[in-house]
Amino acid sequence: MIARVRFNTRMKHRQSDSEGDDDDIDQEPGCCPGRRDRWHRPFEAGGAGRRPSNRPACRRFRGQKLSDPQLIAFSRNFGELDPPGPNPYGEPFNKEHPELNVISNVVENGKPIGNLGDGEAVWHADMTYVDVPPKAAMLHSLEIPPTGGNTYFANMFVAYETLPADLKKSAAGKIAVHDASTNSAGMLRKGYRKVTDVRETVGAHHPLVRTDPKTGRKALFLGRRPNAYVLGLDLPESEALLDALWAHATQPGFAMCHEWKVGDVLMWNNLSVLHRRDPFDPKSRRIMHRSQIKGSERIA
Numbered sequence: 001m002i003a004r005v006r007f008n009t010r011m012k013h014r015q016s017d018s019e020g021d022d023d024d025i026d027q028e029p030g031c032c033p034g035r036r037d038r039w040h041r042p043f044e045a046g047g048a049g050r051r052p053s054n055r056p057a058c059r060r061f062r063g064q065k066l067s068d069p070q071l072i073a074f075s076r077n078f079g080e081l082d083p084p085g086p087n088p089y090g091e092p093f094n095k096e097h098p099e100l101n102v103i104s105n106v107v108e109n110g111k112p113i114g115n116l117g118d119g120e121a122v123w124h125a126d127m128t129y130v131d132v133p134p135k136a137a138m139l140h141s142l143e144i145p146p147t148g149g150n151t152y153f154a155n156m157f158v159a160y161e162t163l164p165a166d167l168k169k170s171a172a173g174k175i176a177v178h179d180a181s182t183n184s185a186g187m188l189r190k191g192y193r194k195v196t197d198v199r200e201t202v203g204a205h206h207p208l209v210r211t212d213p214k215t216g217r218k219a220l221f222l223g224r225r226p227n228a229y230v231l232g233l234d235l236p237e238s239e240a241l242l243d244a245l246w247a248h249a250t251q252p253g254f255a256m257c258h259e260w261k262v263g264d265v266l267m268w269n270n271l272s273v274l275h276r277r278d279p280f281d282p283k284s285r286r287i288m289h290r291s292q293i294k295g296s297e298r299i300a
């Protein structure tokens with residue numbers, strides 16, 4: 001039972017297999033082209049009582065079997081829950097617990113039971129199209145496909161710190177618009193119009209470089225590539241700057257990969273990592289229940 005876990009303490013767990021240590025997430029062979037020796041940099045070593053600058057940006061707990069109330073109770077240890085943003089269908093997927101989201105490709109009675117389908121979910125951070133995006137997310141696997149559907153994370157502190165000097169200079173002080181109209185699977189959200197000119201994209205404005213208020217450490221804050229636009233630049237300049245920043249931030253050497261097992265709980269800092277998901281066989285089933293924690297920070 002993990003109904004009550006204090007921040008930065010370990011979730012009690014059953015060891016599900018010999019390599020199934022619950023820990024700051026570890027790179028798994030065969031999953032990600034990223035170099036193993038890069039590993040300690042994207043997701044620095046974990047453990048209780050560490051300085052905030054050394055807290056892991058992503059953690060994994062294997063072998064859990066959480067009911068929705070348990071997932072809610074666990075998540076509440078980290079703050080107030082932030083309900084899911086608008087989905088393409090205009091009503092909550094989890095009717096009994098609308099503060100949770102469902103990520104799934106399963107269709108029942110002609111209706112999807114969750115979001116994001118079975119295709120690729122492109123690199124993104126969650127809900128950065130609002131002024132105060134959620135600060136953390138938890139994703140719990142209930143059913144997974146036999147292959148595919150892996151989830152990748154890239155650490156944006158490392159991305160910023162390794163930027164070439166000219167790109168650092170170009171990004172400094174710039175504000176970008178974060179598109180609200182589509183989700184990370186490219187589906188149009190209910191109530192939004194398709195963006196045809198990124199200079200008219202609707203969504204929150206955030207600086208390209210975020211400074212962590214606790215540590216002063218800087219990170220790239222990119223949100224999502226499609227429909228993004230850097231204010232004050234002409235279109236080709238904005239596209240070129242965004243393309244260069246995204247190419248740098250999402251290079252395989254900075255990313256790590258999580259291969260799912262049923263019962264995994266993954267938890268990440270939404271303001272300091274990007275994530276993406278591989279597609280998987282539409283004939284297989286993938287069901288995740290998900291929570292997120294309200295942010296308190298205007299990105300600055």
Ligand code: OGA
Pocket residue numbers: 103121126137139149150151184275276277288290
């Ligand atoms: C999410 C998300 C990817 C996945 O829940 O925000 O992007 O692997 N999920 O399901």
Ligand code: MN
Pocket residue numbers: 124125126184275
């Ligand atoms: Mn996401």
